[in-house]
Amino acid sequence: xxxxxxxxxxxxxxxxxxxxxxxxxxxxxxxxxxxxxxxxxxxxxxxxxxxxxxxxxxxxxxxxxxxxxxxxxxxxxxxxxxxxxxxxxxxxxxxxxxxxxxxxxxxxxxxxxxxxxxxxxxxxxxxxxxxxxxxxxxxxxxxxxxxxxxxxxxxxxxxxxxxxxxxxxxxxxxxxxxxxxxxxxxxxxxxxxxxxxxxxxxxxxxxxxxxxxxxxxxxxxxxxxxxxxxxxxxxxxxxxxxxxxxxxxxxxxxxxxxxxxxxxxxxxxxxxxxxxxxxxxxxxxxxxxxxxxxxxxxxxxxxxxxxxxxxxxxxxxxxxxxxxxxxxxxxxxxxxxxxxxxxxxxxxxxxxxxxxxxxxxxxxxxxxxxxxxxxxxxxxxxxxxxxxxxxxxxxxxxxxxxxxxxxxxxxxxxxxxxxxxxxxxxxxxxxxxxxxxxxxxxxx
Ligand SMILES: [Zn+2]
Numbered sequence: 001x002x003x004x005x006x007x008x009x010x011x012x013x014x015x016x017x018x019x020x021x022x023x024x025x026x027x028x029x030x031x032x033x034x035x036x037x038x039x040x041x042x043x044x045x046x047x048x049x050x051x052x053x054x055x056x057x058x059x060x061x062x063x064x065x066x067x068x069x070x071x072x073x074x075x076x077x078x079x080x081x082x083x084x085x086x087x088x089x090x091x092x093x094x095x096x097x098x099x100x101x102x103x104x105x106x107x108x109x110x111x112x113x114x115x116x117x118x119x120x121x122x123x124x125x126x127x128x129x130x131x132x133x134x135x136x137x138x139x140x141x142x143x144x145x146x147x148x149x150x151x152x153x154x155x156x157x158x159x160x161x162x163x164x165x166x167x168x169x170x171x172x173x174x175x176x177x178x179x180x181x182x183x184x185x186x187x188x189x190x191x192x193x194x195x196x197x198x199x200x201x202x203x204x205x206x207x208x209x210x211x212x213x214x215x216x217x218x219x220x221x222x223x224x225x226x227x228x229x230x231x232x233x234x235x236x237x238x239x240x241x242x243x244x245x246x247x248x249x250x251x252x253x254x255x256x257x258x259x260x261x262x263x264x265x266x267x268x269x270x271x272x273x274x275x276x277x278x279x280x281x282x283x284x285x286x287x288x289x290x291x292x293x294x295x296x297x298x299x300x301x302x303x304x305x306x307x308x309x310x311x312x313x314x315x316x317x318x319x320x321x322x323x324x325x326x327x328x329x330x331x332x333x334x335x336x337x338x339x340x341x342x343x344x345x346x347x348x349x350x351x352x353x354x355x356x357x358x359x360x361x362x363x364x365x366x367x368x369x370x371x372x373x374x375x376x377x378x379x380x381x382x383x384x385x386x387x388x389x390x391x392x393x394x395x396x397x398x399x400x401x402x403x404x405x406x407x408x409x410x411x412x413x414x415x416x417x418x419x420x421x422x423x424x425x426x427x428x429x430x431x432x433x434x435x436x437x438x439x440x441x442x443x444x
Pocket of ligand 1 (some may be wrong): 058060118228266318
């Protein structure tokens with residue numbers, strides 16, 4: 001048994017902020033939570049505000065190597081994608097392991113205790129399976145283990161280059177398994193284990209035809225696993241989908257059985273009112289990735305309308321140009337303000353709830369400081385220039401609207417301390433990032 005004593009702890013939207021909270025941990029799980037108590041001998045003190053571990057609902061770890069390099073010049077999502085493909089083409093399993101380890105270690109420093117990796121870089125550059133066909137996915141599992149965070153490997157089906165049925169070409173041949181059955185056979189060899197859960201992904205309605213989408217959805221339903229898909233990130237996707245099928249991506253996905261309470265639609269930026277109603281009515285979670293969506297000039301999704309319609313919200317760092325879920329959380333509210341010219345669409349508690357939503361990536365027991373939950377604790381310091389002077393009555397608002405990843409002081413994930421006093425306990429993260437992002441092959 002280990003014990004942590006939080007000066008202040010956020011016990012969820014109902015519990016609010018509590019003082020002097022003792023969290024007792026047995027193995028990986030929280031055994032007891034006691035408010036208003038003094039620390040017993042041996043308890044480790046957590047200063048500032050302690051929140052549950054943050055959940056990163058959508059990541060592409062290898063995009064971390066692109067930070068800065070895509071931030072020059074003009075263009076749009078599609079010109080950005082060309083550069084992204086260059087890095088995707090250069091990765092082998094060893095380099096992928098190195099890059100993902102550094103990216104996940106950065107996430108650990110930011111208070112993220114579980115990540116959903118939307119993984120489609122399956123095969124070698126010629127599109128041939130590695131000797132172990134899941135070698136690239138296994139590299140991600142190894143990377144998350146080294147960084148000390150849990151991984152949901154969202155093994156993603158990617159079969160064609162566009163809605164017109166063009167075959168995969170160039171770098172894309174690495175992504176494809178040929179057909180949905182071959183995808184299911186390969187992904188089916190992956191098994192849940194401690195720290196790893198396997199989920200299914202449909203890359204998008206562009207990349208997977210309706211029959212294959214239905215097969216992936218059935219695979220996920222059989223395993224009671226989460227199912228994620230990119231949805232309506234770009235207007236061009238909507239236009240191509242309407243032209244090819246007469247339906248919006250959301251209605252096409254629904255007709256293939258893809259929407260539902262185990263499903264997460266990522267981005268959901270350009271939706272019709274009918275799309276919003278369908279996503280809400282099916283209780284499909286929506287994952288907003290505002291720092292990436294603004295970076296790629298995608299647009300602003302209808303977050304409040306989706307939440308009102310019944311969709312739970314979660315958050316993702318996506319391209320990892322920014323790894324800071326505080327920034328993602330407040331952006332959901334602040335983008336709504338820009339769009340509506342009104343303030344106050346989401347409370348700080350609602351935004352923090354989205355930032356700690358582990359259910360969408362298949363850890364429904366996590367994201368709460370309560371007995372039985374995984375012991376994921378994130379201590380946010382109150383003594384940086386950003387939070388010094390925060391008023392005791394509005395500490396949660398200060399944390400959500402003013403904190404950054406740099407204010408995360410201590411992180412415990414699955415009962416193990418992985419960040420102490422702002423440093424990763426086993427990885428020199430800046431050195432690891434420098435080494436991997438500047439590796440000659442990735443610089444090309
Ligand atoms: Zn994505």
